[in-house]
Amino acid sequence: MARTKTPEPKPAACEVCKGTGEVSRTVQVGRKRRTVGKQTGFCLNCLGSGQAPE
Numbered sequence: 001m002a003r004t005k006t007p008e009p010k011p012a013a014c015e016v017c018k019g020t021g022e023v024s025r026t027v028q029v030g031r032k033r034r035t036v037g038k039q040t041g042f043c044l045n046c047l048g049s050g051q052a053p054e
């Protein structure tokens, strides 16, 4: 997902989770990688703070 970055006042929101501290990812099973749903997980980029790490 490439989007044009816009300058934001500090603290900058994490790019990965958009500042929410959580990321949703699809859950896939089997060799066919069938999508069975989505799961909300802890954002590892900002460690859940929602702020972009420096």
Ligand SMILES: [Zn+2]
Pocket: 014, 015, 016, 017, 018, 019, 020, 021, 022, 043, 044, 045, 046, 047, 048, 049, 050, 051
């Ligand atoms: Zn994040």
